[in-house]
Amino acid sequence: MLPIEILSTIFLAGGAFFMIAGTAGLYKFPDFYTRLHATGKCDTMGQVLIIFGCMIYEGWSYITIKLLLVSAFYLLAGPAGTHALMKAGYVTGIKPWKKGDQRN
Amino acid sequence: MSRESRTFRFVLTFCIMFIFWLLLSWWTIYLIEPFDLTMLLSKGVLASLIVTCLTYEMFVPSRSEKVLLKLRRFLGYIIWELYQIVLATIDVAYRVVGTLPVDPRIIEFDTTLRSDFALVTFANSITLTPGTITINVEPERGRYMVHAIAKEPADSLEVDQTMQKYVGYVFLEE
Amino acid sequence: MIIPFLVTGILIGCTILACSYRAMIGPGTFNRIVAANVIGTKAIVLLVVVGFIFERPQFLDIAIMYAAISFIGTIIIAKYAERGELCSP
Known part of the structure; x- marks a missing residue:
């Protein structure tokens, strides 16, 4: 394998690891707000890493620019969506989980 | 809102939209024979002009300093x-x-x-x-x-x- | 050099299945919305990786459009759940 391919494989593996970590957080964390913590951050990071690995593998072409557009759009839109869900849950009146409560 | 400011915002939005269209679809230009640049670019100009007319008031809200x-x-x-x-x-x-x-x-x-x-x-x-x-x-x-x-x-x-x-x-x- | 993309795609598909299980069991509406949002994100990345596996760059256009539609869908569902209506008169 070429060095570029090894580097891109490392980035792909890192992205897949963070995606799996986000999904595990979706199962392990106790309530709605903390689940949003897990998914909002781990998915953003995993998406950036996987798309960066694809960019390294591709080299310089128009595909690189499109990949950059996808990644930049998600970096802007992901936190906004997370914040909208968080505010909707808070206004609707979901109780935040405190330490020692029953998990749901 | 003065007239120069509206023109400036319109032109700026149009340039950004047209560059975005080129980034997304300039690779189709080389696939089509015979090489007819005017026809292909006119589609992009038309599309970005429509989007500019719809959104230039929101896209560049106001001038700012520095x-x-x-x-x-x-x-x-x-x-x-x-x-x-x-x-x-x-x-x-x-x-x-x-x-x-x-x-x-x-x-x-x-x-x-x-x-x-x-x-x-x-x-x-x-x-x-x-x-x-x-x-x-x-x-x-x-x-x-x-x-x-x-x-x-x-x-x-x-x-x-x-x-x-x-x-x-x-x-x-x- | 197709094996790493293939393995990454399969792993992302497995995480999508796990998230859909959370969308099935999750107590209340909001846990299901979170799971759907996460599935949307992972589907964007899966589209990019599938485009690289089949060597078809057209998948990237689909990924861009899917990102836009997924974001707008999340915002609309959140606003609707928050206020019970989409626009105030």
Whole structure:
């Protein structure tokens, strides 16, 4: 394998690891707000890493620019969506989980 | 709103939309024989003109001072922010595994930020940095309500305030 | 050099299945919305990786459009759940 391919494989593996970590957080964390913590951050990071690995593998072409557009759009839109869900849950009146409560 | 300002906004929006169209679809130009550049570009001009007529009032809201200085500082801020995202993800991964505690709480604090772009940048930065997510923003007082996953991330926003100072430095609103 | 993309795609598909289980069991509406949001994100990345596996760059256009539609869908569902209506008169 070429060095570029090894580097891109490392980035792909890192992205897949963070995606799996986000999904595990979706199962392990106790309530709605903390689940949003897990998914909002781990998915953003995993998406950036996987798309960066694809960019390294591709080299310089128009595909690189499109990949950059996808990644930049998600970096802007992901936190906004997370914040909208968080505010909707808070206004609707979901109780935040405190330490020692029953998990749901 | 003066006439020059409207023209300036229209032209700026049109240029950005046309460059975006070129980025998305200039590769189709080379696939089609015979090579007819005028016909292909006229489609792009028409499409970006329609979008510009619909959205130029929202796309560039108003003129602001010292745009180049802010842009230069903002690029440095983006690099720092990417580093913070790496830290945030590793932090959440540790909490998923179980080596760090989960002790959620809701905090509120005031900032000195007032302009829309600074408020949005700071809210997105809070969401992307370790252990905190913005719940609500009151733009008149610059008041933020934040859900933190443990005590240390809440302290880093309430006590240290490095990020507020950095955003204020970027947008000249200290 | 197709094996790493293939393995990454399969792993993302497995995480999508796990998230859909959370969408089935999750107590209340909001846990289901979170799971759907996460599935949208992972589907964007899966589209990019599938485009690289089949060597078809057209998948990237689909990924861009899917990102836009997923974001707008999340915002609309959140606003509707928050206020019970989409626009105030």
